[in-house]
Amino acid sequence: MQPYMVNIKLSARTLTGALNPQNKGAADWGWQGLIAYGCHSLILVIDPKTAQTLQVLERHKANVVKVKWAKENYHHNIGSPYSLRLASADVTGKIIVWDVATGAARCEIQEHTKPIQDMQWLWSQDASRDLLLAVHPPNYIVLWNADTGTKLWKKSYAENILSFSFDPFDPSNLTLLTSEGIVFISDFSPSKAPVSSGKKVYISSPHSSPVHNKLAAATGAKKALDKVKILITNEKPSAESVTLNDCLQLSYLPSKRNYMLLLYPREILILDLEVNQTVGVIAIERTGVPFLQVISCFQRDGLFCLHENGCITLRIRRSANSLSVTPNEDPDPDHIHELVYDLRSQCDAIRVTKTVRPFSMVCCPVNENSAALIVSDGRIMIWELKSTISGRSLHAKTYIEWEYEPMGEGTLSTEEQLQGFSLQEVHLKFLLTGLLSGLPLPPFAIRMCPPLTTKNIRQYEPLLAVGTSNGSVLVYNLTSGLLHKELSIHSCEVKGIEWTSLSGFLSFATSTPNNLGLARNELQLVDLPTGRSIAFRGERGSDEPAIEMIKVSHLKQYLAVVFKDKPLELWDIRTCTLLREMSKNFPTITALSLRKKQLAAREAMARQTVVSDTEQSSLESSVISLLQEAESKSELSQNISAREHFVFTDTDGQVYHLTVEGNSVKDSARIPPDGSMGSITCIAWKGDILVLGDVDGNLNFWDLKARVSRGIPTHRGWVRKIRFAPGKGNQKLIAMYNDGAEVWDTKEVQMVSSLRSGRNVNFRVLDVDWCTSDKVILASDDGCIRVLEMTMKSACFRMDEQELSEPVWCPYLLIPRASLTLKAFLLHQPWNNKYSLDISDINYPENENVKKMLQDQLHSLSNDIKKLLLDPEFTLLQRCLLVSRLYGDESELHFWTAAAHYLHTFSQGKTLTEKAGKISQEKQISPLDICYDTLCENSYFQKFQLERVNLQEVKRSNYDHTRKCTDQLLLLGQTDRAVQLLLETSAENPYYYCDSLKACLVTTVTSSGPSQSTIKLVATNMIANGKLAEGVQLLCLIDKAADACRYLQTYGEWNRAAWLAKVRLNAEECADVMKRWVDHLCSPQINQKSKAILVLLSLGCFMRVAEMLHSMRYFDRAALFVEACLKYDTIEVNEDANILFEIIARAVKS
Secondary structure: OOOOOOOOOOOOEEEOOOOOHHHOOOEEEOOOOOEEEEEOOEEEEEEOOOOEEEEEEEOOOOOEEEEEEOOOOOOOOOOOOOOOEEEEEEOOOEEEEEEOOOOEEEEEEEOOOOOOOEEEEOOOOOOOOOEEEEEEOOOEEEEEEOOOOEEEEEEEOOOOEEEEEEOOOOOOOEEEEEOOOEEEEOOOOOOOOOOOOOEEEEEEOOOOOHHHHHHHHHHOOOOHHHHOOOEEEOOOOOOOOOEOOOOOEEEEOOOOOOEEEEEEOOEEEEEEOOOOEEEEEEEOOOOOOOEEEEEEOOOOOEEEEEEOOOOEEEEEEOOOHHHOOOOOOOOOOOOOOOOOEEEEEEOOOOOOOOOOOEEEEEEOOOOOOEEEEEEOOOOEEEEEEEEEEOOEEEEEEEHHHHHOOOOOOOOOOHHHHHHHOOOOOEEEEEEEEEEEOOOOOOOOEEEEOOOOOOOOOOOOOOEEEEEOOOOEEEEEEOOOOEEEEEEEOOOOOEEEEEEEEOOEEEEEEEOOOOOOOOEOEEEEEEEOOOOEEEEOOOOOOOOEOOEEEEEEOOOOOEEEEEEOOOOOEEEEOOOOEEEEEOOOOOOOEEEEEEEEOOOHHHHOOOOOOOOOOOOOOOOOHHHHHHHHHHHHHHHOOOOOOOOEEEEEEEOOOOEEEEEEEOOEEEEEEEEOOOOOOOOEEEEEEEOOEEEEEEOOOEEEEEEOOOOEEEEEEOOOOOEEEEEEOOOOOOOEEEEEEOOEEEEEEOOOOEEEEEEEEOOOEOOOEEEEEEEEOOEEEEEEOOOOEEEEEOOOOOOOOOHHHOOOOOOOOOHHHOOHHHHHHHHHHHHOOOOOOOOOOOOOOOOOOOOHHHHHHHHHHHHOOOHHHHHHHHOOOOOHHHHHHHHHHHHOOHHHHHHHHHHHHHHHHHHHHHHHHHOOOOOOHHHHOOOOOHHHHHHOOHHHHHHHHHHHHHHHHHHOOOHHHHHHHHHHHHHOOOHHHHHHHHHOOOOOOOOHHHHHHHHHHHHHOOOOHHHHHHHHHHHHHHHHOOOHHHHHHHHHHOOOHHHHHHHHHHOOOHHHHHHHHHHHOOHHHHHHHHHHHHHHHHOOOOOOHHHHHHHHHHHOOHHHHHHHHHHOOOHHHHHHHHHHHHHHOOOOOOHHHHHHHHHHHHHHHO
């Protein structure tokens, strides 16, 4: 016979419900592939692919306002493993940095006691990955070492800081959104606080200038909104001018350099920071739904927008292919009016009510094809983008997988795809692929199903029934923490639940009493497998006193129903018949307990007035003989139905004992009240122990076997509920009070643990029960239900120990060596003729359990991914790109994206040269996306910069803007357009004479020796005297851009030099400039070797890349890169190369 396995281990967990309004901005989707969000003082971590809660972090004492996953843009090895690090901040100013996998806090940070406004992990330096920048109200930014909790520096500003944004292209640029405007900081550094207080600018709407009027006339009728040009000014706007101070969000665009996005409720502004001017406006019509949040994409110029009705829209910038301008030709203002973002897809809205509204949205940073909506009621909706062409699906590929297919001969960017499919339009749509629901709003009534026994072990499931205020009962499986069933049973608040078996329960609800004190009672018997419910009391229930409690007997045969001002009813559960309705003079019940048949000797009930806690005395013999006599009489009848016992107390504190058997109910004994106790509120009976609780917080323990009783004053007020733990011989008991709960050991009569609201927790306990013999369940007013150890201390669990209903791909949960082993296995299998996903044959000497975990991870991959990994045509480069996405490894993704592109480009270039170039290289390979900025091909980069300056020219609104445009055009070599702009300067302008002379100079510059040498001399003198930009301009006029780049680099303008080299120099000169930049990036004070490697890749210096990877000890990456180079024949194999290959091979082996 097969052995039967059952999982009875239940880990401590928390079921969460609706969020607090302060949790609104506390959500983040990390590169690790997981979503973290705040719920009251908790942080939940969920897996978006399977929609499962993986971890609940509990240590904050106040509401969480921010959560941020650590960055993954570093090389991972044993010393720097894949780890789940998360920073969270609360309203009291406390920041906690977590190790999410173990649930432990790595460090706690506290500076002030006000809510953290914003925080971000630093991403720029190769050296340190532990730096966290936080805004501490009202006006401080503080840089912390998040590993040790050390404060590195602190800087204050003049205004209240609301949020900040780092420039993704330049780590020294930081922008603050303040209560009055924007502050640009250009000297941010991890090593010391910014020296300057930044450049402060204001956002205003000036009156229309002549330029606007001219444009309006040229472009015909326009929207009313376009008449108002928003721009950035250095002067504080006057009171009468329109000030847009309701800015919701500020962020740099990660898809292209020097663009910023400002979000307002009814519009999104795209600013070009080179000219401080709006170049794009996304406006909502008057009837449209306002914006709440926007997330800009990195890999495409697209925006995910969240609206107030919970609808997520995707807007993608209209292709600029039609905007290509030939040099020195007038741009057509009709074409280049502004950046236009077309609405490409939108998901369904949610039903917004007072308590249900969208809180925030997060987007997958790896693929940017999924977004998650966090709703105030605790729901998480995961939307994924899918694409179809003219009604046919693209092999069910997601939109971004289609856009960013790893490397292949015909890979196209979105814009070119859309061109190619001009006859077959690409449709994008959001599909709901995951939904997590929270608990409804409290109050709750909770009841755990009957405990596990040897008899029910095959059918047992740990189910918890939760009665809610809207009349429904939710049944949760506590192994997985997932909702098992939701049953709409009642029309009003559920007041109590009692299980009748493992597959059924009774629940009751009462409506609000009328003037006569009468209510409508609903008592339903529910069959869980079918969901069928029947009215247990038939037609009874309308206009009668409210039900106060129901109790099911131990053997689930009988039910006692207690009313407020009406005698008790006893029912037979098996036949749904009323056994007995007590007479009118029956005492009013205040507490009730039921117990199964026991030996007569044990049924002696004890009573005694306790003088002190320790004083004990023997029981009055008359009471015991009375009980024994009652029991011996009832023992005589031997019926099929087992006899069961009821104990209850009345308003005077008198204890009654009833025996029920078959259809007969017998009154067995009465014990007079105990003088030391107040009005009895609850009673519990198990084995030889009977416990009473009263309104004053006294607990009275009666040991029926030893015939002693003992009273303990807890001084905690009204005892709301007492319940014994399940399990034979387990005499633990939980008592609930208004201000918390206590666990008692009734054998020793001593308290095991205590929980008090306001002291060690910030929630109030609404209901309690036992989950297992050693775990308790608490329902609280923060909308959560907690399963805790008996100590009632909130503890996070280890994620790898949790039982999940679906396997989750997350290599971060493996031990460091195992996650790196798995990565190596997926990347390269030289021992196999074909790729395999079976790790069982691999010799992994460390641990068999770890090997099993590795295999589980491989099984959890989706079928699409498995198919790709097993495809023999799938190249090494494609595999490296795919694995970097699977691991969420930002550093690897950028490296392999650039490597794949340039290996492909240079190998194509080689073959084309050999074949005398039948097809132009441009058509063969699409350019690297502009988000890679100066890593892009020179021709593509030039084209983008020309489009940009043409747009700036159209949007200029004052002389300063015109001047900036002129400078850019001169640097780009667009002399004719520059002269036209110079001649536009009006005679009243103080620069009129200067601009006129400049126009003459530009048109008359010849390549004759004397004029060139004069201009060069003037340029060098200007640069020496601090006029760097003007000197560089003059050098560019006489085609000495290479000298200009050298001067820029000498004066520390490295990015500007790279920009100029890309737009003005030939390939060889440009490479020289870029190589000097590489040396600068590798210097110890800059320490951006990762960036240097990407620059070398763009130059085709593959041998030097391999050497650098080895010197940085990136041995695994170096080996894979060398192999890819050899496959693409882009490295010349000579003696030096062979020596390097051997060194790398030895390093990998070691």
